[in-house]
Amino acid sequence: MNYYFSIGDIQDKINYHYNKSSEKSDFPTIIRELFIEKKYISLSENLPDISNYSFLDDNAFFDATKNLYIKLNDKLLADERLYNVIEDNHIMAVTNNFFNTKGSKHLHDCFEIDYVFRGNLNLTFLNENRTLNKGDFCILSPFTEHIASLPDKNSMVFSILVCEKTFKDNFYPLLSNNDILSHFFNNILSNPDKPNYLLFCTENNLEVSSIMKRLFVENFRYDKYNLQCCIHLLNLLFVSILRVSKTYHQFSSYKFGPDYAPILRYIQSHYKTISLPTLSEKFNYSIPYFSKIIKDSTGSTFAIIVQNLKIAEAIRLLNETTLSIEDIAYEVGYHSPDHFYRIFKKNQGLSPLQFRKKNNSL
Template sequence: MKLTKDEFRSYLHHYDEDEIFYKNMYFEEKDHPATFHDYCLGLDRDLISDHHLFVPELRTEAWYPYMEEKDLFGNLTGNIMFAKHYRYTPLFVHEHEFFEILCIYDGTAQTTIQGISHTLHTGDICIIPPHTKHSVGVFDDSIAVNILIRGTTFQSTFFQALTADNALAQFFAHVLYRKTEGNYLIFHTGNDVRICDMLETMYIEYLAHEKYSYTFLNSILILFWAMLLRYHENDIESILTKDTSGNSMTEILNYLNHHYQTATLSDTAAHFGYSTSHFSTLIKEGTGQTFLQIIRNIKLNQACRALRESSLSNNAICKLVGYDSPEHFMRTFKKTYGMTPGEYRKKYHEQES
């Protein structure tokens, strides 16, 4: 179905049959706890089965479902799915093989990630990677939208919007792929109408199922990700961004990307109000790399860019990216890439021609 923006907003706020079922059950338990079990015994079992509804009171054992990609996507051509989170659905902890992007369209939602509770507000975009135990609860008229993405598609679409040599991309990869517990990233976008409009556009495109819809969705998703980074890269919360000084790892990495030519560990630590030893540990835990590795990678990536896009000499590039010694620059470059800067430039231009 093809919806206008106004029709789409009405669609989101409308209570369908399943939401009404959950809402009635929620208030029955809240207002009449003594008779709630009998109420559940009288529910339509065929409706529950046909609609795959979750009624904890009728289950005889705890339920911790795990969903594989094939269970959700089946034989679908596309790799991206959109769904409104049913309001008043009973809380249940679950995990899955795919990525989930939980978008708070309006109001608030309660979520737990690896047992840690979070309250999400309008404009919050929460990225939950595979194999992460979590739950989501919406118990009022708030609207939460789920974007579900195959793991391989997430990597090829989202991270396509970032160059692999970007320190921020390395931070994301570390949080989303290397940590084993408590993984998440939250963009706090607030009332940014640009982000909200893009979310609406994606969901409307998904519902329309028009020709080349999945190609459109992949492209819009890349743009959505790029917008989050352009406008809110300093509004990110994760398991690694919070500390007592209030600084975030994204702020630190952005600072290093701008001051890599001259930044030292001690000066950067002082700039953010840390002792050198604590800052060194913070960097390692937050990115999986040491301070010197991050600076080296930024310098070399900038050198590669200069080799590709300019005719500057090796000595000029050496000075441009902050190396004091041309010999040190040449030695580090060859050790990292297996070729000299001149060989790198020649190879790149041969591939382009």
């Protein structure tokens, strides 16, 4: 049997305990007390209509979320050890963070995406403490120990928990092979031996905020369409985040910090003419050190990255224009058409002319 507890009642009970004892409560204890007091709804048809919540302005939305109801079954109420944010046979969940709850170190066997809708979030990751601001997205890889807590009652943070397969099926295909930022993101999140995170600063992007509101509310619509809608909105969210990351410079990770964003963007924009010595000089690094940080952050060498970017642009020009092979070679940054010919054939298994003919015949 399922029971439904409102976010407002949960937060009120948390506040009651804190005001009484100055100690922070844990979530299972709060739920058990509400259950004993019978502060729940037992029939889903008695839940309030929330279909218009995501269209409210941010302040009204903040207040309205207190009337959203979290679903828990009786087995979880009987044994807190069975509690899991993602229900059995589910692939994702969207939750909010409660103020004045115990902020203990924890990890998940899934990806966690934290979004600061309002105010701030205090995040502790390994030996690093940082404050996330409104509009910040933090993607934590599986089995990454961290502590997340709200600094005040006016902050609002949504957490999306996505099983590893669902995350990879929906996020990784959006990463382009000819985009250095995609290589960076993939390298950070796909290494199971190195806990890490990606932080995106969306600068209060209204599109991202709107999708996040819809996704959060959809999580509380307990019908047969819920999961399909959540996956759809998750895809939209990923696309919006990646669009923002290509527009703004603000993204970072635990290992590499914020200083690598300008470097990766500069390579992406100047690959046709760039060289490792000029790049090293521009950013004031030695050539050996610069080679190492590029390999560490993207998983590829500088030469391979530049070559792949050139080949990807050459493929686009072969498919979409009538430029000659010689003109395309110069256009993508090769000084010798013969050199371009050899590199392209080695990379694609066909000469540029053979590649164009094959694709034009499809």
